[in-house]
Structures are given as C-alpha cells and as structure tokens.
Amino acid sequence: TGYFGLSTSVLTKASVGSSPAEPNDLYYTRVGLTNNNTSFMPTNNTTPGFKANGVAINWNTPRKDWGTIKAVFMADNSGIGGGNLIAFYNFDTPKTVSSGDPFLYIPSGNLQQVFA
DSSP, rough: OOOEESSSSOOOGGTTTTTOOOOOOOTTTOEOOOOOOOEEEEEESSSSTTEEEEEEEEEOOSSOOEEEEEEEEEEEEEEETTTTTEEEEEEEEEEOOOOOOOEEETTOOOEEEEEO
C-alpha cells in the first residue's frame, strides 16, 4: 500500500527517505491505495512497472487553511509526518487551499509512475 499526501513544501530528490511538510488539520489524512490492477492500472507506456492511478485519489474538505499545496507524494506510512517519502510530483502551479474549499483530488489516470 502506498499512502498519498499533500506537501506544503517543494520536494527534491534529497527529500526521498524523509517525511515532507503536510497540512495541519485534523481532517487532513493521507490516502492509502493498494498496489493492484484496480488501484493502479497498466498504461500504454512500455516501461516495465509503469502504471496510472485506476481510481481517483480524494482528500477530505479542509476544516482550516492548509496553506499552499506545492506537491503530492507517496509514502510508506499512513501517519502524518511519519514514514519515508517514496515518490513525489511538484505542481507546476501551487494551489492555496483554504477552509471549506472543495476537496482536492487527482482524477483516475492522471498520476502515472513506475512501480518496482
């Protein structure tokens, strides 16, 4: 299982193996997805292990300001601030998320990565 989170900081290769900065809200949680053909479907890419999310990745509606979300990441632990960063993507345009904003999500097929 991979646990997807949102980061308030830009992530780099040096961030891998650490835990990124995340929103400070009791309603924010990492989203767990099992690495199977339902959660992560094969794509037309010929790279071995290359998959896309087969289901939308949805976060709760914020109850307080989350700040500026600069990246999405996958970690090996569900706990906020815990585990190790496995993969990440920095957004081209960071998004400021305020209390009550519509929930954030990544539509099915929009997050693609290589799974070893």
